[in-house]
Amino acid sequence: MKRRELFQTLAATAVGVNLMGREVLDGAAASPAPRKAPAFTTRIRRLELRHTWTTTMSSSSYRDTLHTQFDRDGITGYGEGAGIVRYQQSALGGQKALEGLLPQISAADPFCYEKLLKELDRQLPGQRAALAAVDLALMDWLGKRLGVPVYRLFGLDPKDTAVTNMSIGIDTPEITRQKVREAEDFPVLKVKVGLATDEATIDAVRSVTKKPLRVDANEGWTSKEEAARKINWLESQGVQLIEQPLPAHLVEETRWIRNHVHIPIFADEACHSAEDIPKLREAFDGIVVKLDKSGGLIEALRQIHVARALGMKVMLGCMVSSSCTVTAAAHLSPLVDYADLDGHLLIGNDPYQGVTVQKGKLILTDAPGLGLRLMPDAKN
Numbered sequence: 001m002k003r004r005e006l007f008q009t010l011a012a013t014a015v016g017v018n019l020m021g022r023e024v025l026d027g028a029a030a031s032p033a034p035r036k037a038p039a040f041t042t043r044i045r046r047l048e049l050r051h052t053w054t055t056t057m058s059s060s061s062y063r064d065t066l067h068t069q070f071d072r073d074g075i076t077g078y079g080e081g082a083g084i085v086r087y088q089q090s091a092l093g094g095q096k097a098l099e100g101l102l103p104q105i106s107a108a109d110p111f112c113y114e115k116l117l118k119e120l121d122r123q124l125p126g127q128r129a130a131l132a133a134v135d136l137a138l139m140d141w142l143g144k145r146l147g148v149p150v151y152r153l154f155g156l157d158p159k160d161t162a163v164t165n166m167s168i169g170i171d172t173p174e175i176t177r178q179k180v181r182e183a184e185d186f187p188v189l190k191v192k193v194g195l196a197t198d199e200a201t202i203d204a205v206r207s208v209t210k211k212p213l214r215v216d217a218n219e220g221w222t223s224k225e226e227a228a229r230k231i232n233w234l235e236s237q238g239v240q241l242i243e244q245p246l247p248a249h250l251v252e253e254t255r256w257i258r259n260h261v262h263i264p265i266f267a268d269e270a271c272h273s274a275e276d277i278p279k280l281r282e283a284f285d286g287i288v289v290k291l292d293k294s295g296g297l298i299e300a301l302r303q304i305h306v307a308r309a310l311g312m313k314v315m316l317g318c319m320v321s322s323s324c325t326v327t328a329a330a331h332l333s334p335l336v337d338y339a340d341l342d343g344h345l346l347i348g349n350d351p352y353q354g355v356t357v358q359k360g361k362l363i364l365t366d367a368p369g370l371g372l373r374l375m376p377d378a379k380n
């Protein structure tokens with residue numbers, strides 16, 4: 001082959017390769033269905049409770065929670081927010097608050113989630129549970145997009161997940177005993193108190209089990225003297241810690257209690273954001289972090305780090321929720337001292353399968369994102 005012919009052949013081959021390559025690219029762009037625009041959607045699901053759930057705040061046989069779905073690039077991220085009655089939140093209120101923001105969320109770059117969540121926090125005053133529903137769907141989507149479980153995004157080892165207690169809501173002594181028997185597999189129980197029936201409740205629990213107990217008064221006691229007396233009695237009954245003995249604003253009175261009891265006192269209703277934590281340091285030994293209270297995983301992580309920096313303990317809790325929220329919280333649980341992540345176990349129609357519990361230990365899989373599976377009958 002002459003030199004000139006060789007160049008002509010090479011040129012033709014190069015064009016052919018280019019044409020072929022172009023053909024493939026054009027074919028890829030032309031043949032599959034056109035890519036859908038990103039979409040962020042919401043719906044409300046009614047979660048049926050196994051037992052009527054009573055605390056000092058409310059009593060109900062079901063809970064409505066706000067569910068979100070983020071579809072982008074053929075990947076779906078799931079989220080949930082359980083509005084907290086204490087802060088005048090509801091699933092419907094959260095859904096309405098998000099309604100006008102859905103185009104903004106759909107169009108945002110999910111990898112810039114810090115910016116988006118900060119903007120939404122400003123645009124959703126008083127709607128932290130709705131914010132959590134957005135945060136969870138974004139983090140589930142990101143994990144799936146990157147092919148890693150969310151705990152790996154946070155640098156955590158799933159072997160270190162916490163052991164959760166099982167919660168026993170306020171009830172008659174007979175039903176309390178039944179609930180304690182049903183919680184046989186759990187090594188620790190958390191008992192709701194805060195009423196005149198507290199001693200009878202603890203007596204009912206103790207008539208069935210000797211397990212360590214945690215107690216949540218949900219702001220139910222009204223005076224510091226009454227609270228200190230009850231806490232010291234509870235200590236004699238094998239109670240490890242007490243949550244929110246007095247109304248949230250009585251921080252100084254709680255500091256007084258702390259000087260008159262031995263077991264740790266945790267702030268739940270008194271602690272909403274990372275900025276709250278420093279002023280609680282003198283009155284409380286630890287804080288309760290909940291995704292619905294913080295506004296999702298990213299703010300919860302910030303609260304955990306702030307509490308740690310101040311030498312405080314951390315309990316990770318939840319509202320009555322599906323496996324979506326509880327699984328998301330379980331991904332953070334390697335960072336905390338105590339877990340109260342049983343909200344999904346209180347309901348009878350969980351739309352998701354996610355974290356499992358074996359003798360209280362939270363078990364996560366290596367599935368990407370939050371690792372949730374939407375149950376077939378929950379798809380419609």
Ligand code: MG
Nearest residue numbers: 216218243268
């Ligand atoms: Mg609590």
